[in-house]
Amino acid sequence: MFKRASSAVVVCLGFLVVDPTAGRAQSNAEPLTEADVLGQAGALEPAARAALTAARLRGARAGIGLAPNPRIGWERQQTFDPNAQSQDVIQLALPIDLSGRRRAARALADADLSLAEAGEAVGTLDASALALQRFYEVLALQRQVDVRVQSLEVLAEAERVVQARESAGDAAGYEGMRLRLERRRADSRLGQLRATLQARSVELSRQLGLPERPFGGDFDVDAPTLDAALSKARLERPELAALESFRGHAERAARAARTAWLPTFELTAGYNRQFAPAGHGYTIGAEITLPFFDHGQGEAGEARGAAAASEQWTLAVGRQVDAAVRGRHAELQALLETRARFAEGAAEEADVLVRAVLAAYREGEQRLIEWLDARRAAIEIADRAIELDLAVRLADVALRAAMGTL
Secondary structure (H helix, E strand, O other): OOOOOOOOOOOEEOOEEOOOOOOOOOOOOOOEOHHHHHHHHHHOHHHHHHHHHHHHHHHHHOOOOOOOOOEEEEEEEEEOOOOOEEEEEEEEEEEEEOOOHHHHHHHHHHHHHHHHHHHHHHHHHHHHHHHHHHHHHHHHHHHHHHHHHHHHHHHHHHHHHHHHHHHOOOOOHHHHHHHHHHHHHHHHHHHHHHHHHHHHHHHHHHHHOOOOOOEOOOOOOOOOOHHHHHHHHHHHOHHHHHHHHHHHHHHHHHHHHOOOOOOEEEEEEEEEEEEOOOEEEEEEEEEEOOOOOOOOHHHHHHHHHHHHHHHHHHHHHHHHHHHHHHHHHHHHHHHHHHHHHHHOOHHHHHHHHHHHHHHHHHOOOOOHHHHHHHHHHHHHHHHHHHHHHHHHHHHHHHHHHHHOOO
């Protein structure tokens, strides 16, 4: 198990510590969390499209494999003079289908529906992973903004030092100009990051159908063992459960299709009323369809093909899930180790460097350019820590998606 050494990006820039909550306007609104994102992921387009397909098949399946409807009809026969007569016949027809066609069709519809419902679940998983990726990218941007806000405060401290040295005649005027240019560059970088942060925050909130509010979360990750991840994937991945269901329905369809050759019958019965000469009676009849040409070849072939191919399909999907979990798990472990090695002393060394160079500059032992270089190195360390945090979190999201636990 690996867990990040601290719960926030901690990089000292001069005399200030970069706090992930610093530089953001305070708000009474509850922050948008990962749970909120997952709860609304179904609103994203991939999930909605997959849900539409499943809903259509679910509705269509209700009308597949039903018994044929009975029919009722009326017939009038009339002849004219010189032997005028007429009769009315009211007749009821009852089709009887003893073959396995309807059962086979229903079982195949159930098989297709199980795959569509799995596609709906996978679509939600994909949408959840996409939404979480964007969510954590926004969190990383928020922390980059925090770094720049704190660095501007450090620049203000440096400006006071430069002004004091210029007043004492220990520094040339161009150093103040150089520092003002650095502040202008830092201001523009902060403005750009804030614009990007605002755009992505609004975009994700709108896509999820949520009100705009601050994003809250962290980059701490507890990685499962590989065996636990594989075991969880076998239980949670919707494709695997759906394929087991598909196989069962396909085999049921194949069994039903064995009697698809049986003919259909139709029984008719009715009341016959005759006029001139007057009289009444009944009608009765029977009809059988002779299966000379169509004797259920299509239903039987489709059912047998689905049952035969489902086993190989299940094996292929199982290997695919296994490979995805192993690959994502290996990536997460490697990134966690990389982050842990980077976190060992990087922030402290950057802080010591910036403090030492600024102190040396105050005493006239270093030039301003050395301090600016040290400050930029500290910002790069902070940015790299944020990059690693984001990479770890995205790898964790990818692993959870591969396991089917989002």
